[in-house]
Amino acid sequence: MKIGFIGLGHMGGPMAKNLVAAGHELKVFDLVPSAVQSLVEAGASAVSTASDAAVDVEVLISMLPASQHVEGLYLGESGLLGSINQQTLVIDSSTIAPESARKVATAAIEKGITMIDAPVSGGTAGAAAGTLTFIVGGDNKALERARPVLENMGKNIFHAGDSGAGQVAKICNNMMLAVLMAGSAEAIQLGVANGLDAKVLSDIMQKSSGRNWALELYNPYPGVMESVPASNDYQGGFGVDLMAKDLGLAMEAALQTRSSTPMGTLARSLYAMHSAKGNGSLDFSSIQKLFSDL
Numbered sequence: 001m002k003i004g005f006i007g008l009g010h011m012g013g014p015m016a017k018n019l020v021a022a023g024h025e026l027k028v029f030d031l032v033p034s035a036v037q038s039l040v041e042a043g044a045s046a047v048s049t050a051s052d053a054a055v056d057v058e059v060l061i062s063m064l065p066a067s068q069h070v071e072g073l074y075l076g077e078s079g080l081l082g083s084i085n086q087q088t089l090v091i092d093s094s095t096i097a098p099e100s101a102r103k104v105a106t107a108a109i110e111k112g113i114t115m116i117d118a119p120v121s122g123g124t125a126g127a128a129a130g131t132l133t134f135i136v137g138g139d140n141k142a143l144e145r146a147r148p149v150l151e152n153m154g155k156n157i158f159h160a161g162d163s164g165a166g167q168v169a170k171i172c173n174n175m176m177l178a179v180l181m182a183g184s185a186e187a188i189q190l191g192v193a194n195g196l197d198a199k200v201l202s203d204i205m206q207k208s209s210g211r212n213w214a215l216e217l218y219n220p221y222p223g224v225m226e227s228v229p230a231s232n233d234y235q236g237g238f239g240v241d242l243m244a245k246d247l248g249l250a251m252e253a254a255l256q257t258r259s260s261t262p263m264g265t266l267a268r269s270l271y272a273m274h275s276a277k278g279n280g281s282l283d284f285s286s287i288q289k290l291f292s293d294l
């Protein structure tokens with residue numbers, strides 16, 4: 001297929017590479033030249049504007065940081081929805097506010113363009129391995145059109161509901177992840193402060209009732225696991241500021257529905273505090289530094 005891909009960061013870069021490896025013809029765009037260069041080396045064609053990536057393609061995928069970037073890309077006088085062909089299927093995989101996803105999808109539908117929200121879970125390792133979970137909001141027919149392309153980047157594809165529903169599910173998942181990561185970091189530090197080795201304690205908890213994804217696959221304590229950001233000075237991975245953004249989206253959703261989210265609210269404050277100390281661009285597992293003298 002001819003595919004346009006916009007946003008080649010920690011996630012978009014490896015996702016786009018998997019599409020090239022699957023034999024698709026990719027036109028790619030990012031504001032950062034080195035991100036584009038890495039895709040060109042993998043076999044994609046570079047274009048110089050987002051509009052160039054969006055014309056003459058069967059599928060257009062965007063993977064941008066936040067709501068304002070996605071609205072800025074698609075809406076307004078110079079927005080892509082003004083020029084995208086009606087035959088092009090648009091897939092936005094960024095994690096953004098559900099209202100934003102609905103707003104952009106509604107504007108697309110008004111122009112006769114089909115669009116789905118398809119945020120992902122699985123982290124940078126899942127993006128590189130092509131094992132992401134896609135959480136789709138939009139109509140079923142659109143999802144079925146998208147499925148073969150999504151299957152080249154992920155192994156689990158869920159239909160959460162109508163436009164925006166993918167984002168709601170993703171926000172709930174990430175609120176839970178933040179709570180688990182902060183809780184795991186707190187527990188490991190308690191053990192270390194009381195004389196335990198962080199790896200020994202992590203091994204014990206992984207086989208006990210405290211077991212969770214953060215401990216098992218993304219341990220926040222340096223040296224416990226190889227190939228995770230904690231063992232690489234918290235570089236790469238999923239940024240603290242992106243997690244803080246997702247927790248903010250969870251708080252907005254909670255306010256709108258008068259939902260009670262005490263654990264998520266505390267996690268948001270911890271991540272905001274951690275970011276304010278200058279850690280915004282580190283991986284989110286660096287929340288360990290809030291508890292430990294690393």
Ligand code: NAD
Nearest residue numbers: 007008009010011012030031064065094095123124237238
């Ligand atoms: P990132 O900051 O590494 O990458 C975003 C990319 O978008 C950057 O390369 C940036 O230059 C580019 N960009 C921004 N505005 C642009 C524009 N107008 N046109 C073209 N390119 C533009 O972020 P990421 O970690 O890849 O995350 C992307 C999205 O995926 C976020 O919404 C994030 O919350 C979500 N997410 C991230 C992870 C993770 O582990 N990193 C996991 C799941 C979901």
